[in-house]
Amino acid sequence: MSLLPSRVSTQVAIAPDPPVDRYWNNLQRAYGPPPLPVQFLAVSLDAYDGGITYLDLQVDALLRGLAERRQLTNTIVVVTSDHGELFGEHTLVAHGNNLYLPVLHVPLILIAPGRVPAGARPPSLASLRDLPATLFELSGVRNPGFPGHSLTALWTPSAGLVNDTLFAALDYHRLMPKWPPAPVLRGDMRTVVLDSLQYIRNGDGAEELYHLGRDPWEVRNLVTVPAYQADLTRYRAALTALPERSRAPVSK
Numbered sequence: 001m002s003l004l005p006s007r008v009s010t011q012v013a014i015a016p017d018p019p020v021d022r023y024w025n026n027l028q029r030a031y032g033p034p035p036l037p038v039q040f041l042a043v044s045l046d047a048y049d050g051g052i053t054y055l056d057l058q059v060d061a062l063l064r065g066l067a068e069r070r071q072l073t074n075t076i077v078v079v080t081s082d083h084g085e086l087f088g089e090h091t092l093v094a095h096g097n098n099l100y101l102p103v104l105h106v107p108l109i110l111i112a113p114g115r116v117p118a119g120a121r122p123p124s125l126a127s128l129r130d131l132p133a134t135l136f137e138l139s140g141v142r143n144p145g146f147p148g149h150s151l152t153a154l155w156t157p158s159a160g161l162v163n164d165t166l167f168a169a170l171d172y173h174r175l176m177p178k179w180p181p182a183p184v185l186r187g188d189m190r191t192v193v194l195d196s197l198q199y200i201r202n203g204d205g206a207e208e209l210y211h212l213g214r215d216p217w218e219v220r221n222l223v224t225v226p227a228y229q230a231d232l233t234r235y236r237a238a239l240t241a242l243p244e245r246s247r248a249p250v251s252k
Contacts, residue, residue: 020042024038024041024042024088027087027088027089028088030089030217030219031088031089031090031091031219032091033091034088034091034093035088035091035092035093035180036088036093036180038088041087041088041093044087044093045087048085048087059079062077063077063111072111072113073113073114075112076110076111076112076115076135076138076139077109077110077111077112078108078109078110078111078131078135079107079108079109079111080106080107080108080109080128080131081106081107082106082128083095083096083103083104083106084102084103084104084105084106085102085103086098086100086102086103089102089217090218091180092180092182093180096170096176096184097170097176097182097183097184097185098170098182098183098184098189099168099169099170099183099189099190099191099200100200100218101198101210101212101216101218104168104191104193106128108126108128110134110138110151112138115138116138116155117155120154120155122154122155124154125166125193125195126151126154127148127164127166127167129147129148129167130148130149130150130151130164131148131151132146132147132148133146133147133148133149133150133151134148134150134151134152136150137150137152138152148164149164165192165193165194165238165241165242166192166193166194167190167191167192167239167242168190168191169188169189169190169191170184170188170189171184171188171189172184172185172186172187172188172203183202183203184203186202186203186204186206187202187203187204188203189201189202189203190239192235192238192239192242193212194234194235194238196211196212196213196214197209197210197211197212197222197228197231197235198210198212198218199232199235199236199238199239201239207223207232208221208223209221209222209223209228209231209232209235210222
């Protein structure tokens, strides 16, 4: 999720900052009025940025400490996140209530001198599901049976990359907050990403299809567009082909 820094005064009024103004203006043009006042969202975004800054300092201290102890070359460091956050996109806030890109798209950095090429940025999508298999291979330890594929194929073309369906799920629970309105309140959600498209099936059966390369804000739902009917069929099949335990709702 790409976040633009903002500056807020003690009166909780957005200070003049053209890039930030453009961000909030674009947000409202795409989705309409946000679920909370922009001033509140700006303060929340500043707090989020502050958390990222703090974490960045801690990661730096960790890497420096490993280097000083001459342990960095014998360590595999992974920097990632369990989810992203929304600040008004799709008129939603926070996380755990939807499966849109800002929640699913998280950083993934692997630091393993001598094992992972420095500066490599593979263009392919990856899943956190594949991290255990990747770490076992990088450490030279036999995988005892964790699912997923090793991501080493992303920077080792000769290894042969296994094309996998990226899958995410979100289950409804009766104790979830009923405000602001959110997609998960309609029931369990499932989504798959195969290449440049994301398919979402909502709990009430409603479907969404977005072209992430052309529409990263996921504004235009392509489900009814004739040119994407073949893709829609393919993505439905990809979701159906997943193991039953992945598609089935969790018992309440």
